Amino acid sequence: MTSLDTVIDKDxxxxxxxxxxxxVTLTLPAKRNAQSPALWRALTEAGRALPGTVRVVVLRGExxxxxxxxxxxxxxxxxxxxxxxxxxxxxxxxAELDAIIAEYQEAFTWWRRNDLVSIATVQGHAIGxxxxxxxxxxxRIVAEDVxxxxxxxxxxxxxxxxxxxxxxxxxxxxxxxxxCATGRFVHAEExxxxxxxxLVVPVGDLDAAAxxxxxxxxxxxRDAVIETKALLAGALSRDVEEQRAAERAAxxxxxxxxxxxxx
Numbered sequence: 001m002t003s004l005d006t007v008i009d010k011d012x013x014x015x016x017x018x019x020x021x022x023x024v025t026l027t028l029p030a031k032r033n034a035q036s037p038a039l040w041r042a043l044t045e046a047g048r049a050l051p052g053t054v055r056v057v058v059l060r061g062e063x064x065x066x067x068x069x070x071x072x073x074x075x076x077x078x079x080x081x082x083x084x085x086x087x088x089x090x091x092x093x094x095a096e097l098d099a100i101i102a103e104y105q106e107a108f109t110w111w112r113r114n115d116l117v118s119i120a121t122v123q124g125h126a127i128g129x130x131x132x133x134x135x136x137x138x139x140r141i142v143a144e145d146v147x148x149x150x151x152x153x154x155x156x157x158x159x160x161x162x163x164x165x166x167x168x169x170x171x172x173x174x175x176x177x178x179x180c181a182t183g184r185f186v187h188a189e190e191x192x193x194x195x196x197x198x199l200v201v202p203v204g205d206l207d208a209a210a211x212x213x214x215x216x217x218x219x220x221x222r223d224a225v226i227e228t229k230a231l232l233a234g235a236l237s238r239d240v241e242e243q244r245a246a247e248r249a250a251x252x253x254x255x256x257x258x259x260x261x262x263x
Contacts (some may be wrong), residue, residue, distance in 0.1 A: 013042035020055040020218045022148040030061025034071035035129045037083050040107035043133075047110035055200050055222055057111065059120045059137055060207070067120040067130030069151065101160055108136040108162040114230045117217050122146050122197075123205045132163030135170075138229075140196060141210055143203040148186040148196065149181055169193045169236060227254060 008015040012028040012035075026033035050057070061067055071080075076086045076259050079085025089097055110120040121141035128151045134140055150167075152159045159167075159180060169175045179186060191197035199254040201209045217225065227250045235243055256262075 005168050008042065008046050011038040011042040013039060013046055015049060017051060017054060020053055021214045022050055022054045023058045026061040026067055030067035032065040032125060033061040036071045036080055037104065040104050043107035056217050057116055057118045058210045058214060059118060065124035066126045067133060068125045069128030069130045074174040106163050108132060112138060114226050119210055119213055120210040121210045123203050123206055127151055129161055132159055132161040135166040137199050141199045141201060141206060142188055142191055142197040143206055144188050144200060145190050145203055146191060148191060149183055151183045153181055154183045163220040223257060224254060
């Protein structure tokens with residue numbers, strides 16, 4: 001794999017790899033990177049196509065908006081070319097609808113793999129599916145003009161692309177409910193204050209900030225980062241004693257590895 005190798009470039013998604021850092025770019029700026037089933041399949045493919053050498057994945061959107069959410073064409077009777085419309089899917093068997101939604105969710109789940117650290121760089125609108133895609137990542141660097149919003153309820157729907165769990169973990173149940181139920185905008189200052197954003201920068205500094213953070217992450221020993229991420233990711237589902245035990249086990253693995261001891 002050579003530096004800046006383009007692995008995928010299709011359906012509004014481009015994956016490039018530069019040694020240990022991969023970049024996934026949404027490439028539909030004329031549509032404010034509106035999302036479709038084809039784009040979701042391309043995102044899933046990007047996750048599966050990552051070389052084993054990749055440690056950090058940066059997610060970005062071309063143009064003024066990160067992603068304005070689901071392409072409204074999904075709700076028209078004709079839907080997308082070659083795709084069943086959402087209205088037709090709703091009329092089908094419940095198990096079939098569940099399987100289709102589960103397939104869509106795959107585009108949003110691989111970003112939190114323990115062997116990767118994912119960084120979303122978010123400018124302008126990140127609405128609905130766009131908000132949930134940013135939430136799918138481990139870390140978020142946002143521009144001063146960012147506008148997060150969860151608009152599904154205004155359409156009579158619910159957020160179903162894996163965004164509810166990270167949102168509650170980041171901002172708490174009450175604020176998450178208020179954000180989702182009202183569909184209001186969350187701007188940069190609130191995003192940073194509540195933990196949605198790790199860092200706020202001017203729009204023109206987004207890519208540089210992501211490069212700096214990626215370099216810092218790659219600078220740490222890979223196995224230690226993987227073990228630490230697993231510890232932190234599971235902390236909320238463990239009680240105190242379970243977390244202590246998990247820490248001991250992880251540290252024992254690291255010490256044995258450093259000492260060159262193999263089981």
